[in-house]
């Protein structure tokens with residue numbers, strides 16, 4: 135479960151403030167996050183993933199109290215617990231599909247790339263119907279297929295918390311639903327929490343709950 139209480143966060147040199155009195159997300163819950171541009175959706179995901187640190191308040195994920203972690207513990211938490219799918223895919227063009235999926239294991243020395251990980255990458259690619267592209271370059275596959283590569287990468291470490299920041303933003307309607315459904319299916323199968331940001335009301339129906347972040351957002355007048 136993710137628990138947030140009395141959380142306050144602001145960026146230096148910005149009047150934006152996020153102020154969340156209470157928010158709980160249950161284990162295996164599937165949540166859509168909505169709200170107008172600039173209200174703090176990405177900021178919330180970055181707080182939950184430990185990329186940003188709250189100024190005040192409580193933030194726990196399972197039995198991890200994010201306030202108490204030092205930098206290397208926070209990094210270990212991110213690697214072991216979090217899968218992050220970005221809107222812009224964040225794939226590396228000069229690597230092939232397989233290498234992009236395996237990227238977390240290339241850049242984190244704490245992760246050991248062995249045959250079981252290779253097999254998991256192949257299984258994920260098969261479940262996302264991109265197995266035939268494992269040796270293809272990123273610029274040889276479509277937008278929807280690229281997003282599926284990014285999802286495989288996020289799932290490779292078997293995260294208990296899957297965060298997806300407008301993962302369907304650049305896709306056509308059929309691919310939007312496909313990507314949403316693939317995320318939901320994988321989160322269900324692995325009992326993971328899924329938190330997906332979306333601007334598209336037509337994608338909300340399959341989630342357990344929708345959270346509108348606008349109610350937590352304020353702009354503070356500065357002198």
Ligand SMILES: Nc1ncnc2c1ncn2[C@@H]1O[C@H](COP(=O)(O)OP(=O)(O)OP(=O)(O)O)[C@@H](O)[C@H]1O
Nearest residue numbers: 145146147148150170171172173174175176177178
């Ligand atoms: N690194 C930063 N430094 C200062 N201000 C920032 C930074 N990142 C975001 N902001 C500001 O914080 C506010 C919230 O940004 P955030 O990206 O969380 O919004 P969002 O709801 O995800 O927006 P969008 O739907 O456009 O992606 C915005 O006003 C933004 O300009």
